[in-house]
Amino acid sequence: MARILIVEDNAEMRMMMMALLGTKGHEIIEAIDGTDVLRWAVEEEPDLVLMDVMMPRVDGWEALAGLKEDHRTEHIPVIMVTARKSMEDMEYAEELGASDYVAKPWSPGELETRVNWALRKRAVPEYPDDFGLPAGFFECGCPMFDGDSEEDHVVPDDCFGHQSLQPVANAS
Ligand code: MN
DSSP states (O other), X not given: OOEEEEEOSOHHHHHHHHHHHHTTTOEEEEESSSTTHHHHHHHHOOSEEEEOSOOXXXXXXXXXXXXXXXXXXXXXXXXXXXXXXXXXXXXXXXHHTOSEEEESSOOTTHHHHHHHHHHHHHHSOSOGGGGTSOXXXXXXXXXXXXXXXXXXXXXXXXXXXXXXXXXXXXXX
């Protein structure tokens, strides 16, 4: 179960993705184009973003770049889900920091499987620093942290791999 932000301008496509992932128990947040995606991501803290490319106003490239340039959101994996399937597009997505790329129309089951892979990678980070933030900006749910401290908890090496690393809200 994860919180997934779907950024897609086509209502039918959005509903289909919601149906596919919602039945897997995920909580879905919808955005109809790239406008305000950064704000949504900061406020809602999704575990994963599924991003269309061709959208009015702010397209998927711009929204992806915005997420990856901001330290509050750069750790959130973004899967591009797009009808553009050229190698140039895939390479550009990789360059901008996307985690994966699903071409429309995808094979039955592909989207759900790629979502699971992306979530699995996020759940077991090699090191908090892999997210590009100092370790102190992470709140740790490991047994070594009692949760009472007001101070940011520096993740110790030995809680490596646990399931609940989350960026602390409002860390600057
Ligand atoms: Mn579109």
